[in-house]
Amino acid sequence: MEYECSIRVRYEETDQMGFVYYGNYYRYFEVARTEWLRSLGLSCREMEAMGVYLPVVESHCKYIHSVYYDDVITVKTRVSKFTGVRIKFEYNIYRAGEDVLLAQGYTVMAMTNGKAPVNLKKYRPNIYEIIKSNM
16 A cells, blocks of 8 residues: 655754755654544554654655745655564655656654564554555
C-alpha cells in the first residue's frame, strides 16, 4: 500500500538560498511515516502507550532536484520490508501535481519495548497484523 501525504514547505525549513535544508527531508519522511500509521488507525502515541517504540536505526536520502519555500510536496510512502522486528519505509518526494522525482529515501525502524528489541508478531500480534495486511 502506498500512502500519499501533502506538506507545504515553510520558510523556516529553507536555507539562505531558498532551498529546503537537506536535514528537513527527514522531517518530511517522519510526517509521512506517522500519517501512514495513522491511516491504519495506529497513532504513535497509542503505540507507545501499548509499549511499542520505533527508533530509527538506519536512514538514507538522495537529493535529485531542489524544493523551495511554499512548494507543496507530496511524499509517497510505502513499507518495503517488515519482519516484525524491523520495518523499512521508502519515500518518494514530488512537487504536488508533477511527476518529477525530487528526492527519495528510506528509514529502517527497530521494534522495541523502550528498553530492548521485540518481535512485534509475538509482543503485539494485533499491531503486527494491521501493518502486515497493509503492505
